[in-house]
């Protein structure tokens with residue numbers, strides 16, 4: 086099966102066709118199984134899920150809503166830890182009798198807050214196959230729910246303790262309650278999970294009554310500062326009212342690190358990686374053993390960032406847990422000749438941005454990027470180093486305002502006006518050294534309908550490739566093939582997962598591997614270390630205008646109403662997935 090010329094496994098599976106079916110579809114020769122779904126028991130004493138008898142107390146012990154990032158960390162040959170983000174909720178698809186004209190009850194708000202955050206659950210292999218299932222007996226000592234209301238986080242890095250991070254509840258400016266809007270993430274070489282706080286701005290109210298000096302920076306992050314907005318989370322937790330707690334939102338928008346192997350550990354928010362709408366973060370160990378972390382800010386015309394640790398990776402896990410607490414922070418500028426530069430924002434513990442202190446750069450990182458002239462991108466989503474070739478791959482999901490009146494026009498790295506389908510960016514750091522300040526770049530894939538002239542698939546025959554739109558999350562299999570999950574397919578079919586070789590004779594031969602049910606976004610993906618299982622998250626199935634839990638657009642996965650869930654797909658003959 087292997088391709089001796091390149092080391093990459095050839096992708097021999099037969100592509101599935103684009104479709105709009107309300108089901109999860111895998112290629113011939115594969116099967117799939119829902120590993121965990123909304124409401125599944127996570128903690129001891131979790132009641133069995135009953136959509137008509139929900140409570141916040143129950144939800145805090147159950148698998149949350151809208152699973153996004155998925156990681157699987159090994160325990161032994163038969164068991165592993167599934168770690169996932171629960172990004173947001175769909176009250177209309179959760180609560181029977183939901184009426185958009187009637188505010189949620191306080192208990193319904195508490196349920197939605199309890200359904201957000203993260204989950205760690207023990208899973209076990211079924212026999213010797215690539216199938217995995219939840220461990221349901223009493224041995225689940227690693228199981229954990231991280232929630233908005235109950236989980237304490239430690240702020241680390243240069244901005245921790247700064248006045249802008251202090252609140253009435255936390256005069257130290259170092260302890261934050263909860264994480265929210267966690268989208269994608271990454272697994273570190275030392276066995277922890279990173280998670281990006283992305284669209285955290287929408288749950289705050291009272292921004293119109295903020296002190297004037299705080300309004301411009303909040304506005305830059307999408308917090309409403311002019312009009313009064315109807316309180317949502319503030320109806321049950323006052324800290325989400327910025328008129329009373331003006332610094333609370335400065336405490337969200339970070340990369341979170343959680344150690345799933347220590348269920349009692351305090352997860353951390355790393356200020357050294359900056360505050361943005363972090364899609365996620367992925368780590369690679371550079372040649373000199375420092376680590377580089379790549380992270381994208383998912384907003385139209387926002388930026389791509391890189392963090393380089395001061396310390397080197399060591400044999401001590403305890404020491405490695407400190408790696409993301411201090412380092413240099415850069416933002417990307419792309420030039421027209423295929424070259425680019427990482428512009429420093431913080432270097433050697435000094436701010437390199439005029440008029441901003443280190444702490445201000447790390448809390449108002451978008452403003453720092455504005456000042457140094459970073460390149461305005463078409464929504465940087467997942468950005469991940471390929472462990473096989475050391476190159477960095479970024480999904481630029483789309484940007485319908487590129488080139489619109491009053492908006493930035495096309496540039497070499499964002500070459501299409503009204504970019505509805507997005508593209509993939511490849512970065513090769515100079516000398517393949519991920520600590521470098523200069524790099525080369527290419528655009529290997531311009532997504533869309535392959536019959537259209539503005540699409541490109543590394544020069545491969547476009548009559549053979551699958552249509553793809555709105556790349557969101559990326560992953561690599563054990564041999565370095567690129568896997569791409571989509572969100573919001575603008576070609577009209579369901580979202581899905583695609584795979585494409587990056588080298589060899591089939592380089593650019595992109596094929597659709599699976600599709601998710603109606604209304605869902607395909608999240609994850611994660612290919613197991615043994616290359617036998619593909620994990621994806623089905624997020625917001627049935628999220629269709631007008632759909633309700635009592636009148637669902639999707640009945641996946643159980644035939645009654647839609648439930649987000651994590652799915653494993655595997656090859657029935659046990660050979661490597663995709664091959």
Ligand code: FEO
Nearest residue numbers: 268283364383466
């Ligand atoms: Fe939650 Fe950028 O997607």
Ligand code: CA
Nearest residue numbers: 268269466557
């Ligand atoms: Ca995403």
Ligand code: CA
Nearest residue numbers: 466482557572
């Ligand atoms: Ca997305």
Ligand code: CA
Nearest residue numbers: 467469559560
């Ligand atoms: Ca990824």
